[in-house]
Amino acid sequence: MIWYALFLLVVQNAAAWRYTDDDLxxxxxxxxxxxxxxxxxxxxxxxxxxxxxxxxxxxxxEPDEPSSEYEQYQIGPHIYDEDGILIWTGSMQFDNRNVFDFKAINSFDNKTYLSMILQYSYDGGERGYGMILNEKYETYRKLPLRTDLGVFDIHEFNVRKDGKSALVTVYLSEEVELTEFGRPNEKTFLEIGGFAEIDTTTAEILYDWKSYNQIPLSETVHYFLDSVIEGPPGWDYVHINSVDKNEAGDYLISMRFTNTLYMVSGLDGKIMWRLNGVNGGDFDSDFLFSKQHDAKFLESSGTHHVISFLNNASDEEFQEETISAALIVEVETGTTPMTARVVKRYNRPDGDLTRLRGNSQVLPNNNMFVCWSQGGYISEHSPEGDVLMIAKFTSPRFSNYRAYKFEFTGRPTIPPDVVASVWGTDETNLVTTIWVSWNGATDVVSYNFYAQASEFDKPIFVGNISKAGFESMFMAAGYVDWVSVEAVDRNGNVMGTSQVKRTRFPDWENVGWSGYSSQPRPQNPSRIFQSVDGFSTDKSIDDSSFASFDGTAEAQNRKTTQTLATTYDAIRSIGGMFALILLLAVMSGIMASYLLIRGWRVHLYQRVPKEESYAEEERLRPDDD
Known part of the structure; x- marks a missing residue:
């Protein structure tokens, strides 16, 4: 029975977690x-x-099927600071669609841009794109993949340093004979992994490569001699998940289901060497790896290469090691035998395995930044291997394929967003609350707040606050309307100004409004706030002018009258008590006089302050018997 109760508790907690939004x-x-x-x-x-x-x-x-239920935008590209404060959400801009390989690049005009993969749509109406955005979050390039190369794959969109081309992974399906597996009379569909290099201006294919006839079936660790044949898309026998290119024009690719990194010649497409794999590869190495992701060149010159990648060491079915790690390896092809050595290893901080996805990134200061994927788990490590930071999504229901860390300056062209509302129970306690955010702006340090008497009146400065988080809040005394906000940088320059927005107000009757008028009216900010050299101080005005405007003075007078009446009643109630106290005092005096007459004496004792010598205190004690 106890096990059944525990099971119900777990189910209830799981259901509660599913429907909570505390992680957002x-x-x-x-x-x-x-x-x-x-x-x-x-x-x-x-x-x-x-x-x-x-x-x-x-x-x-995979893309989610459209639902008739309303759901707020949650997924897609996002930028956060190191404290987990949101800087930019692109979820609304990209219609809550999956985005992959989102990062900053420095490939155009000596400026920082953003690149990402917009996944194909659920209905297949869009086949996906490689997207490049400028610092304003506007689309700079939108690159499709040639139709015969399939949909735009989610694994890689690697814009080259010169900005002229980008590398993408490709998945195609073909029917092949199983002669290699000793089954000449049988065929299966095969998911052929490959890559392409595309022009970032025209989307023209500059180079493409496919695994079949280059990587035999015998190198897969995912299918075996007796595996059941499949229809389209077929056996995913290599599963390419990254591609990079060196200055010599050769390509480094990672095949997850062969446990191998391959160097492919840019001249003839032939495999130049294999690192690791079912047959041990072509190197004398001091390490093993498996189900790896995100292999990238850190250095590549002649016969010497330094490569970083994530060693997942496991997948959904198999586990070759007990912990996943980001590796930096040094490869030398000019020796006999060729050698491969681990230069640095960064173990997953929690000692667990990343069975799917992930990436590693060497930062400009040589720190290692790693995405362990599931639950958005990321970490940063020093070059010496010390763990400097660990973070993950608050709930495990979200994941992240790759994560990166970059310096970036965002300059959105859209104005800051502003919302204002007023609250109070009478004219004396009205408060206007103003919220402001500027999605994607990285340089804002403070906000200036303004209000207007009408849509066409001059804005009046009502206050300034420092930016606090993604969204900042300002509270102004009184009921101000037609509000707007300026975003200011550290040098005092105005970076952007919001639209003028009306202040929202509640159903005054339902909130218990008890003011002088049936409902409050907005106040003229020029009568409340006086601007001095761009800054303001809160100035009250005389009651006569205030009364003619919104009834605040009348409400205050009414409150004062009510207070005086309450005070008078209290004094009256106190009068009887005062008489009683006076009578008791007189009686106490009479009693004291009587006792004195009878000769009673009252002995008062006061302790003498303690000194270094106790002589005085000793003299106050009674004589010993």
Whole structure:
């Protein structure tokens, strides 16, 4: 019975977790957006690299079927700072679609851009794109993949340093004979992994390569001699998940289901060498790896290569090691035998395995930034291997394929978002609350707040606050309307100004309004706030002018009259008590006089302050018997 009770408890907790939204941020200024929260453990902030986190949370790796239920925007590209504060959400801009490989690049005009993969749509109406955005979050390039190469794959969109081309992974399906597996009379569909290099201006294919006839079936660790044949798309026998290119024009690719990194010639497409694999590869190495992701060149010159990648060491079915790790390896092809050595290893901080996805990134200060994927788990490590930061999404329902850290300056062209509302029970306690955010702006340090008597009146400065988080809140005494906000940088320059928005107000009767008038009217900010050299002080005005405007003085007079009446009643009630106290005092005096006459004496004792010598205190004691 106890086991059944525990089972019910677990089920209830799971159901509650499923429907809670405590793992999401909400904002007054962006009511349709919900950003995933992070739990963060910072171990040494002084040694972490500067920059923002670039993540793209998703709920399911495949596009979700449209639903008739309203759901706020949650997934897609996001930028956070090191404290988990949201900087930018692109969820609304990309219609809550899955986005992958979201990062900053420096490939055009000596400026920082953003690149990402917009996944194909659920209905197949869109086949996916490689997207490049400028610092204003506007689309700079939108690149499709040639139709015969399939949909735009989610694994890689690697814009080259010169900005002229980008590398993408490709998946195609073909029917092949199983002669290699000793089954010449049988065929199966095969999911052929490959890559292409595309022009970032025209989307023209500059180079493409396919695994079949280059990588035999015998190298797969995912299918075997007796595996059941499949229809389209077929056996995913290599599963390519990354591609990079060196200055010599050769390509480094990672095949997850062969446990191998391959160097492919840019001249003839032939495999130049294999690192690891079922047959041990072509190197004398001091390490093993499996189900790896995100292999990238750190250095590549002649016969010497330094490569980083994530060693998952496991997948959904198999486990070759007990812990996943980011590796930096040094490869030398000019020796006999060729050698491969681990230069640095960064183990997953919690000692667990990343069975799917993930990536590693060497930062400019040589720190290692790693995405362990499931639950948005990320970490940053010093070059010496010390863990400097650990973070993950507050709930495990979201994941992240790759995460990166970059310095970036966002300059959105859309204005700051503003929402204002007023609250109070009478004219003396009205307060206007103003919320402001500027999605994607990285340089804002403070906000200036303004109000107007009407749509066409001059804005009056009502206050200034420092920026606090993604969304900041300002409270102004009184009821101000037609509000607007300026975003200010550290040098005092106005970076952007919001639209003028009306202040929202409640159903005054339902909130218990008891003011002088039937409902409050907005106050003229020029009568409340006086501007001095761009700054303001809150100035009250005389009651006569205030009364003629919104009834505040009348309400205050009424409150004062009520207070005086209450005070008078209290004094009257206190009068009887005062008489009683006076009578008791007189009686006490008479009793004291009587006792004195009878000769009673009252002995008062006062302790003498303690000194170094106790002589005085001793003299006060009675004589010993």
């Amino acid at each position: 941020m909400s904002f007054m200024t962006l009511p349709d957006a919900r950003a995933v929260r992070f739990d963060i453990e910072t171990l040494d902030r002084n040694r972490t690299a500067p920059g923002y986190w670039f993540v793209s949370p998703y709920l399911h790796i």
